Amino acid sequence: MNHWLMKSEPDELSIQALREQGRARWDGVRNYQARNFLRQMKPGDTFFFYHSSCPQPGIAGIGRIASDAYPDPTALDPESPYVDRRATPEKNPWSAVDVEFVEAFADVLGLATLRQLPGLDDLALVQKGSRLSVMPVTPAQWRAIRARA
Template sequence: MAYWLMKSEPSVFGIDHLIDRKVALWDGVRNYQARNFLRQMQKGDLAFFYHSNCEVPGIVGLMRIAKEGYPDPTQFDPEHKYFDPKSPADNPRWTGVDVEFVEKFSGTLSLADLKTLPELAELALVRKGNRLSLMPVSEEQWQVMLALCQRA
């Protein structure tokens, strides 16, 4: 099993949206490195749900990869904001995965708090200049963050 951190703006798609839907397509990723991470995800992998671009950015819950990578349908929809006219149907550029709600934490483990932990110094999220919308998390990092989330 692998571990991930996946970011979304709560005003666009937040943990409460996932609670309502139970399972949802994680779409709209238009960065090649992040896309490659999506292609590595396996059914059953776990991910932190991270709220970004909000008052208190941070980890708010857990989700599970419910369906491995498949072509993100939004790339083919000319009416959609994630439409990519250069993505060929026979070799799509962009990938999505289905995520399944697991748990909403009682509080947010904030980015500010994450940055104070020496155990997380190598986590891409806390390194200066990292803007990826999703990233792998080592098992050690996962255990540190999960313990803090469940204590909150």
């Protein structure tokens, strides 16, 4: 089992919405490195759910990967903000996964708090200039964050 951190704007999908829905599609990733991480995910992997671009950004809870990666249908949807005009049904470069709710934290773990935790220096999230929306988390990093939540 691997661990991940995945960012979403709460108005797109929040930990609370995932709790209510139980399961949702994680789509709209348009960075090749983040897409490659999606393709490495396996059902049962866990991830920290990070709320981004909001008044209180930070880790809001935990989710579980519920499917292998598959072609992202939003790339082909002309009504979607994530449409890719170069994508075709035969050649869709983007991927999505299904995710499930596991846990919502009582308090969001903000970036300032995460930067102070020992053992997270190599986590892409805390490095300046990192904008990845999907990234791996080592077992040691997972334990450090989990102990603080």
